[in-house]
Amino acid sequence: MSAIRRLPELIVNRIAAGEVIERPAAAVKELVENALDARATRIEVILAGGGIARIEIIDNGIGIPSDELPLAIERHATSKLRDETLVEIPTLGFRGEALPSIGAAAKLTLISRPPHQPEAARIRVAGGAVSDIAPSPGLPGTTAIVEDLFYATPARRKFLRSPRAEGEAAERAVWRLALSAPHVAFRLVADERVLFDVPVQDERARISALFGREAAASLIPLTAEREGVMLQGFIGPAALNRATGALQSFVVNGRPVQDPVLKLALRLAYREVIPAGRYPVAALTLTIPPDAVDVNVHPAKTELRFADQNGIRALVIGAIGRALATPVSLDLAPIATLPSMPQRQPHFSFRAPPPPSAPARGFAEAELGFHAPPQARLPQAPPETSYRDHPLGAPLGQILDTYILAQASDGALVIVDQHAAHERLTEEKLRAAFREGAVPSQPLLVPVVVDFTPLDAERLLAEAPLLARLGLEIEAFGPGAIMVRSAPAALKNPDAAGLLRDLAEDFAESGAALSLEARLDAALARLACHRSIRAGRKLAYEEMDSLLRDMEATPRAATCAHGRPTFLRLSESDLEKLFGRRA
Numbered sequence: 001m002s003a004i005r006r007l008p009e010l011i012v013n014r015i016a017a018g019e020v021i022e023r024p025a026a027a028v029k030e031l032v033e034n035a036l037d038a039r040a041t042r043i044e045v046i047l048a049g050g051g052i053a054r055i056e057i058i059d060n061g062i063g064i065p066s067d068e069l070p071l072a073i074e075r076h077a078t079s080k081l082r083d084e085t086l087v088e089i090p091t092l093g094f095r096g097e098a099l100p101s102i103g104a105a106a107k108l109t110l111i112s113r114p115p116h117q118p119e120a121a122r123i124r125v126a127g128g129a130v131s132d133i134a135p136s137p138g139l140p141g142t143t144a145i146v147e148d149l150f151y152a153t154p155a156r157r158k159f160l161r162s163p164r165a166e167g168e169a170a171e172r173a174v175w176r177l178a179l180s181a182p183h184v185a186f187r188l189v190a191d192e193r194v195l196f197d198v199p200v201q202d203e204r205a206r207i208s209a210l211f212g213r214e215a216a217a218s219l220i221p222l223t224a225e226r227e228g229v230m231l232q233g234f235i236g237p238a239a240l241n242r243a244t245g246a247l248q249s250f251v252v253n254g255r256p257v258q259d260p261v262l263k264l265a266l267r268l269a270y271r272e273v274i275p276a277g278r279y280p281v282a283a284l285t286l287t288i289p290p291d292a293v294d295v296n297v298h299p300a301k302t303e304l305r306f307a308d309q310n311g312i313r314a315l316v317i318g319a320i321g322r323a324l325a326t327p328v329s330l331d332l333a334p335i336a337t338l339p340s341m342p343q344r345q346p347h348f349s350f351r352a353p354p355p356p357s358a359p360a361r362g363f364a365e366a367e368l369g370f371h372a373p374p375q376a377r378l379p380q381a382p383p384e385t386s387y388r389d390h391p392l393g394a395p396l397g398q399i400l401d402t403y404i405l406a407q408a409s410d411g412a413l414v415i416v417d418q419h420a421a422h423e424r425l426t427e428e429k430l431r432a433a434f435r436e437g438a439v440p441s442q443p444l445l446v447p448v449v450v451d452f453t454p455l456d457a458e459r460l461l462a463e464a465p466l467l468a469r470l471g472l473e474i475e476a477f478g479p480g481a482i483m484v485r486s487a488p489a490a491l492k493n494p495d496a497a498g499l500l501r502d503l504a505e506d507f508a509e510s511g512a513a514l515s516l517e518a519r520l521d522a523a524l525a526r527l528a529c530h531r532s533i534r535a536g537r538k539l540a541y542e543e544m545d546s547l548l549r550d551m552e553a554t555p556r557a558a559t560c561a562h563g564r565p566t567f568l569r570l571s572e573s574d575l576e577k578l579f580g581r582r583a
């Protein structure tokens, strides 16, 4: 054994680089944060080769005086931290680690000019070796250029993903920072494509620009306060859910974060209104007294520690719950003014259907899996005779291409969510087939190859035997890729790639800890969802009728696989209450 010695600064910096800038996205984040700390009003980010080849960040901030350039790239050298207790940290940076870490692992060039300095100066660090300071042409502000990330630390370089995946992560980092600072103009260019170019704007306009107009149009504003903590932002209605959390942004005291406490609170707030494995859309901003949150938990500063986690969670869940319950349409206003309706929301009663009285029938294999119609035209008279034995009654029609209206034999109005209902029926049918052996499978005309992260591919392949019993046959196809050979026969024209991606997300979300049973449930629910008729599809009368009849014959048809009701029943007395005829 040799004697204990201090590690040389270069090694220390390389070790730090592993934590502070573990991938291009992290380097981009640190550099943009520096530009924001320098009070820039305009920041341009130019990426090449996913940020592995080159990152260039141009700001018009306060700059670095030429004689301070060597210090800027020194470890633990910062112009920012004033409060030695690490409580009051008004800037994004404070650890003085980013520039030396980047300089130790890559080739870093800083060109900077404070506004009063007549010209810019330049400094270079490559693999930790500093080159002399030289005058350079340059506008007021700072340009940071990073080339060949991790060329000096091959151990780290090996773990980089494809330029495309790294590029996406870097772009998302800029996206998050741009959301956190609408008062700064941002331009993002990747491999010569302009991804966004947004002026100084207000928060709502920034969110519209970065979430896309479709999502932005339906966002619901929200504000709430609890014990000195302010929450404000915008959330999407449940229907706006996405396959990933990509349209979620959290900002705490001006700092974009990816904090597990906040992510979980958001998920819980939507748990009952969106399917498992789907993600709500939200842009949330929290303002917390600095002594109630610790930002110095991780070198990358994307996680926080809240003094009062439960309080934060309650604030987020409560505010979202209220915002989602606010009727979006003014059409409901008359109800609110009724004396007997103290609440702004009409409360319907959710009732389980009476036990099925119709004889159980198999699920027909017609295109949509419906039975042949008992009659093909809308009934003209109340359906007392032919529908007496059918608790869900006779279809009256369809509204919004999503809900079936029916009249029950006791006169009650039945409203069926066609997608939720069909999803449940499909799931029960697949489950029955699974119990009996295996779900019939059909080879794809052309096998489909789907790319995943190696991790997701592993996870899916581990479930291959289970999926095969569900009629979905997959096999490895090179690193990170999976080939789909066949799909359940019940899925006509399956979107095999989409199905597999969704399944990967389901398995990733739930983790390996799940029992076989739970993984089976997840897979069944996902297959059912892919096979089921969509909301927004027009149904013929006979399709509506056979859907109702199948529901009556299927156990557990009153709720969908995600626990939401598949139908509502408004009895005569419910209607009387809604219209204020009765207290």
Ligand code: ADP
Pocket (backbone or CB within 6 Å): 030, 034, 035, 038, 059, 061, 062, 063, 064, 072, 073, 077, 078, 079, 080, 092, 093, 094, 095, 096, 097, 098, 099, 100, 142
């Ligand atoms: P930190 O941001 O934690 O202070 P960094 O290593 O990121 O540490 O930066 C070191 C110092 O270099 C900063 O404190 C700041 O004084 C200076 N600096 C870095 N980037 C910029 C920039 N874009 N504009 C002005 N000054 C900068």
Ligand code: MG
Pocket (backbone or CB within 6 Å): 030, 033, 034, 092, 093, 094, 096, 098, 099
């Ligand atoms: Mg910094």
